Amino acid sequence: MDFAFDAQTHEMCETIKDFARDRLVGPDAFDPDDFRRRWRLAGEQGALGTVVPGAYGGLGQGAVTAAAVMEALGYGCTDTGFVFSLGAHLFACLTPIVDFGTEEQKRQWLPPLCSGERIAAHGITEPEAGSDTLGMRTRAERHNDVYVLNGSKSFTTNAPVADVFVVQAVTRPGGGCFGLTSFIVEADTPGLTVGRCYEKTGLRGSPMADVHFDDCVVPAHRMLGPEGGGFGVFTTSMAWERTCLxxxxxxxxxxxxxxxxxxxxxxxxxxxxxxxxxxxxxxxxxxxxxxxxxxxxxxxxxxxxxxxxxxxxxxxxxxxxxxxxxxxxxxxxxxxxxxxxxxxxxxxxxxxxxxxxxxxxxxxxxxxxxxxxxxxxxxxxxxxxx
Missing domain, CATH: 1.20.140.10 (Butyryl-CoA Dehydrogenase, subunit A, domain 3)
Incomplete structure (x- = not known):
């Protein structure tokens, strides 16, 4: 048993602490422009892609190092909400693309998401389906080479500033764990709208809002993993989130x-x-x-x-x-x-x-x-x- 980080991880964490303390502290009130400014700085520092392979713009590190980096960010940055948004982006959105995405999806989405050029949000929670994940009502019906999404998500972290969403929807009603499917949906897709930013008690630096899908057409090649494999995508991302975030x-x-x-x-x-x-x-x-x-x-x-x-x-x-x-x-x-x-x-x-x-x-x-x-x-x- 070894309770000490290796020299490389220790040095990385010390650098991250100083960087977070000096560069990532934001204003008291949420400012989307300042949020993106700090987001790009975090991307340049490598904090947005710790577990993403180097071939796709990340650092290629493991979970222990990723957790150490998050700990350093939490120590150095007094805006805990901002750090929370970084973690939600990385562990709920990027890790599923790494684990389940096609080669084309990885090359298209991971580099800009690691660099800070783009921000991701994970749409899973619904007004009547929080803990009851399998009770969600957002539907995705297939029509030839596209899926049409209808429904709403709530408490979606990063939604007000997101460029892309990883969305869970029901493709087979009554199918239980095999009835959910994951999709990568761009924020400017017709039929996708984002509600007003929440006023919250805590994590005020993390923007959250409702997301609505009204006949939102998503190409079939934007499906993340196989049809019916959404629950596996979700549980994998939660393992990373519940640990590293x-x-x-x-x-x-x-x-x-x-x-x-x-x-x-x-x-x-x-x-x-x-x-x-x-x-x-x-x-x-x-x-x-x-x-x-x-x-x-x-x-x-x-x-x-x-x-x-x-x-x-x-x-x-x-x-x-x-x-x-x-x-x-x-x-x-x-x-x-x-x-x-x-x-x-x-x-x-x-x-x-x-x-x-x-x-x-x-x-x-x-x-x-x-x-x-x-x-x-x-x-x-x-x-x-x-």
């Missing part, structure tokens, strides 16, 4: 922990620094334990991805551990700062940005269901009494 919260937690330690050593009450109070020092120790424990679980899942593991439990555990730790670390930081913790600043921002982590990429309750099922915990119908 959530590494950004390791970075934000470490930044929050360091700020909490500094505050505890500077803030004085009753003639002494509050860090000397057992209630405060123990809280900081608990924050450290949550961070380090979540970090081990996440990197173990990333290690498995690099070895071709198809285990769904490890990514689910990583998502669960990191998101719960991030929320609690945010709460602890607010309590350590007292009144200052509820004012605009690092602690309250960390808490707001952590809250959605319990919901996106599959709610934590769904993760627990999946883990329990994998452990063999299956309910049996009760016997009827005679």
């Amino acid at each position: 959530f590494a950004l919260y390791l970075g934000t937690m470490r930044r929050t922990l360091e700020a909490s330690i500094a505050h505890a050593n500077e803030r004085r009450q009753f003639g002494t620094a509050i860090g000397g109070f057992q209630a405060v020092s123990h809280r900081i120790v608990d924050m450290t334990l949550r961070l380090e424990s979540a970090r081990l679980v996440l990197y173990r899942a990333a290690w498995g991805l690099d070895r071709g593991s198809t285990d769904e439990v490890a990514p689910a555990l990583a998502k669960l551990a990191v998101s719960e730790a991030a929320v609690q670390v945010g709460l602890d930081a607010v309590r350590i700062q007292g009144g200052l913790g509820v004012l605009h600043g690092q602690s309250e921002t960390a808490l707001r940005d952590a809250l959605p982590a319990r919901i996106f990429s599959g709610t934590n309750e769904i993760q627990k269901n999946n883990i329990a099922r994998a452990m063999g915990l299956r309910g049996k119908p009760a016997r009827r009494r005679k």
Whole structure:
């Protein structure tokens, strides 16, 4: 077991931390022009294509390195929403193209998506189909060499600024896992419209909106993977997202922990620094334990991805551990700062940005269901009494 990054990964992460701190911090209010400016900078730095093969414009790295880069971005960039958008773009959109795209699709889409020239969004969640993925209503009907899409998606990350969408739609109603199909749809395709940007409690730097399809015609060659293979595309992308994307919260937690330690050593009450109070020092120790424990679980899942593991439990555990730790670390930081913790600043921002982590990429309750099922915990119908 080796818990240290190799020299190349360590150097890359240090560079990314400095770059994120100096170049990726954005304005308080979402600005689409500034968002694209920073997006292009991230592309030039290689942060948008860490796991994409070099032949298509990426860095050709594995999951462990990709997670390390996300952790460095989360530490260096105080705009957690922006980093979240980077991760959604890479792990929910680019990795499916790498794993399931044709050679033509890879050469057409991956280079501009890695360079920052284009932005991708993943359309999966619907108003009545969030956790119930197989209950989606967006339909794709085939007519000769095209598919016609009708339906709506909600909470679509990057939708207001996206140039291309990876969309899941039903091609065989009632087909269950084999009834979904994935498509690559350009944003300017007639029949595709994007709603207003959401006003959110957290991740404010990540633009999200509804996406509507009204007789949206998509050529058959834009199908990603085989017809009926959409669920496989989705589950593969979620394994990457639940592991590597959530590494950004390791970075934000470490930044929050360091700020909490500094505050505890500077803030004085009753003639002494509050860090000397057992209630405060123990809280900081608990924050450290949550961070380090979540970090081990996440990197173990990333290690498995690099070895071709198809285990769904490890990514689910990583998502669960990191998101719960991030929320609690945010709460602890607010309590350590007292009144200052509820004012605009690092602690309250960390808490707001952590809250959605319990919901996106599959709610934590769904993760627990999946883990329990994998452990063999299956309910049996009760016997009827005679």
